[in-house]
Amino acid sequence: MPHRTSLPESASMPQLHLLPPLPYDYAALEPVIDERTLRLHHQSHHAGHVRALNSLLEGQPQLQGRSALWLLLNLDKVPRALRAAVRHHAGGHVNHSFYWSGMAPRGPSARLDGPLADAVARAFGSIEGLRLEFGMAVRKLFGPGWAWLARDSGGSGALRVLTTEQHLNPAMHAHVPLLAFDCWEHAHYLRYENRRLEALEAWWSIVNWPEVALRFALTWRPRAADARGLPARGSRPGSRVAETRTEA
Ligand code: MN
Numbered sequence: 001m002p003h004r005t006s007l008p009e010s011a012s013m014p015q016l017h018l019l020p021p022l023p024y025d026y027a028a029l030e031p032v033i034d035e036r037t038l039r040l041h042h043q044s045h046h047a048g049h050v051r052a053l054n055s056l057l058e059g060q061p062q063l064q065g066r067s068a069l070w071l072l073l074n075l076d077k078v079p080r081a082l083r084a085a086v087r088h089h090a091g092g093h094v095n096h097s098f099y100w101s102g103m104a105p106r107g108p109s110a111r112l113d114g115p116l117a118d119a120v121a122r123a124f125g126s127i128e129g130l131r132l133e134f135g136m137a138v139r140k141l142f143g144p145g146w147a148w149l150a151r152d153s154g155g156s157g158a159l160r161v162l163t164t165e166q167h168l169n170p171a172m173h174a175h176v177p178l179l180a181f182d183c184w185e186h187a188h189y190l191r192y193e194n195r196r197l198e199a200l201e202a203w204w205s206i207v208n209w210p211e212v213a214l215r216f217a218l219t220w221r222p223r224a225a226d227a228r229g230l231p232a233r234g235s236r237p238g239s240r241v242a243e244t245r246t247e248a
Helices: 035-057 068-073 080-101 114-124 127-139 196-206 209-218
Strands: 145-152 159-165 175-182
Touching (some): 035 080, 114 159, 127 145, 127 159, 159 175
Antiparallel strands (some): 145 159
16 A cells, blocks of 8 residues: 655655565565566666656645555546646556565465455355456456456445556555556566466465455455545546456
């Protein structure tokens, strides 16, 4: 989720968005994600979003105290001339931060169990059903974007697999994200070249299921802070979320 500065409040110093450190070493996700890709992805791609976002907010004191997620959910408060760029870079910052913490080095604790496992079974039949659904969604995403496991914050709380284009986020469409897969080529190209589905298949072994289960537990009901300012579904032409499944 959004990472905000921990710099002391000061009237003279605007709050800056900061690149969160990875919760593991650059080589820790080998062989699934190679060290060079992870380093470039974090230090170049993600850092670039943070830098650009800070630069965009220069001279916008009314926006400088806001989290990247708030910016993404309140784009109507962003000057029109900056809106597309803020959407891109705030989204890039939010999504990458979320992506890093949704992964962990392979280990014995990385199992899906508990209430989340039950919800996955209800929605997709099994973890294999979820993986199948996810793969189909990724296959149907033409161009850069993200694939998500998310839950509907509109009442049913149902689990869904979604994709978003560019750096859009399910929270912009009344869904609470639980798990993210980066479908941009930069996330896998060095090792997998154009074999994105192969990268996805390997990725399941480094999903941080305890973290996903925690996100699930915390979002059993949509939190008021996240729900505030959410646009009505489908109210943003050109930024629709592709839904591949609706849970009964
Ligand atoms: Mn990326």
